[in-house]
Amino acid sequence: MDNYFNLYYFCLYIRGESILNKRYLLYGYGITNQAVKKFFDLHHIAYIIYLDDEKDGLPFEKIFWQIDYVIKCPGIKFDTPFLKRCYELNIKVISDLELLYLLYKEYEYIIITGSNGKTTTSYLTYQMLDSSNLFQHGLGGNIGVPLFSLLLDQRVHRGIVIEASSFMLHNTYECKPKIYVLTNLIPHHLDYHKNVEDYYFDKTKIIGNLDKSDYLIYNYDDEIVSSYVSKFHVPFKISFSYHHHLATCYIKEQSIYYQGNQILTLEEINNPQIPVIYDMMVAIIIAKIYHIPHQQIQKVLQDFKGLDYRFQTIYEDNHLVIINDSKATSPEASFYALKSIHENYPSFYKTVILGGKMVDDNYDHINDQINQIDEVYLYGSSRFILLNKIHHNKVFYFDTLEEVVDQIAIQPNHLILFSPSCVSYDQFSSYIQRGKKFNELIGKFIKK
Structure with missing residues (x-):
């Protein structure tokens, strides 16, 4: 038998x-x-x-x-x-996400996905809810906490905030979150998905499961996101935007507004970079859905100092800015980092450091951003491949990150962005170890 x-x-x-x-x-x-x-x-x-x-x-x-x-x-x-x-x-x-939903349909699920920025958005959203004792012990998914590990001690309360990758979403069918967040879309993981259309399909198909009691939150500024969202008839579509006041949550006169009401000024934020502001707008919208008090929303945003190695400003004064974005393990992630520094620091001399082990070789869409950089440094096992991918007239390449930092000469009003666009496994065990090493090396430029 x-x-x-x-x-x-x-x-x-x-x-x-x-x-x-x-x-x-x-x-x-x-x-x-x-x-x-x-x-x-x-x-x-x-x-x-x-x-x-x-x-x-x-x-x-x-x-x-x-x-x-x-x-x-x-x-x-x-x-x-x-x-x-x-x-x-x-x-x-x-996927485990689909299984979780089939077993626990009564939970409220907030699923956050997109091509970039999911982790910080998920973490900040959870912090906002947890501050009001909502969704306690309920943060998991691609953020590094397996979903079913949350159920082992039976401490999950009410629902779960889930960072969802396209790999998780691919094998979902019935899963229906209370809130679905789409941060941005750009071609990604095409070594797994047959083509970009399949990738976008996996990112957006769950929208079709939403009903009149659910919410869709999306990035109004992202043309691809807006195009896909327009195809679905969802009663509660809530948008956020850095540039357009037609969105539900938007930026006006250096402040974040929600439905015409000021939430807080950008000066009150510890790290008012564009990616972080987008993350905060999502958290504000979700906080409003759950009727979290205005003062509590302000406190969470003012206390938030960002996550390590995710577009993290490790030093800033009037003449030098250093940003550690070691978590950028794909060209898509680096694209948003490059875009942000152009908009936030237009007058600074800009140095970007790329390198590691290339997994995703789609660099076409970031070359427009690279062209606005003053100098590019490459390192690691894929430096010669990157040299052929990056279109720039001032590129330097070295074997190690140590050699790169040794060669950088500080300029007046200088911004240094470490956004590798590659995984770390050629010289480091993880993006965390890589990020720590960069902080150690770049410390020679930081005034004590």
Whole structure:
């Protein structure tokens, strides 16, 4: 008798949702499915773990008839032979986000997605809600906290703020958040998605699940976002904009306004860079939806100092600005950083540092921004590839980040942006280690 599943014990009701006779396979064993496994173990749910490895003891074809749901780790590509066979056999392949929704439909989900800026937006939104004792212990997803890890100690209250990547959204079908936030769209992860249209589809398809009790929050300034949003009939569409007063939340006379009412001035913000202001506008809108008092909103925004290595201003005076954006692991992320410094520091001499190990080679859309930079430094294993991608007449390239910093000569009114646009794994274990190293090296320019 096959012992992969013991159906006599496979019965569980979670908050009214029956999962009787559902048979699961965890495809991949990264931190996402490790958390799902712990949840299944806690509730005595049977499962198979399949690693897509020749050494895996489970026979490839034998297991298909035993599966109702495949829970796919987000990092696995969409077109593996195993997944193709699942689709041929009409086996449901879902993400942990979809599974979470199927099991806990009564939770309120705030899903935040976009091509860039999701982490800071998610964190700040959660801080805003938590300040009023809402959504306690409810922040997870692509931010680094697996969704099912939030359920292990049963401390989640009311709902969850979820940073969602396109990998998570790809295998969602019924998932319906109370609030869906679309920060921006730019071609990204085309090594996973077949084309840019498929990428945009995965980012926007959940909008079609929203009903009259839900909210769609979107970036009015992003033409691609606005175009996609216009295709959906959602009663509550709420926009935010840095440039247009037609939006619900906008900038006017160096202040953030919501529905015509001033929230706070930009001078009251610790780091009034454009990406941060966009993040704050989203948090303000969500705070208003949940009726958080005006003074509480102001306090959270005034206290927010940003997240480490995410367009973080580590030094600023009248003549020198240094920004550490080590978290920028793709050209898309660097695009927004470059755009921001052009708008915030038009008169400064600008140096940008790019480099590391290239994963995404789509640099076409950032060259217009690069052309407004005064000098570009490249380093790392992909420096020669970057040299062919970057169109600029003043480019220097070196092996290590240390060599780059050693070569920089401070100019009057100088801005230095470290926004690598590549992953860190050629010389560092993570973007965090890389960011720490940059702070250590650049410290020689900072007045004590």
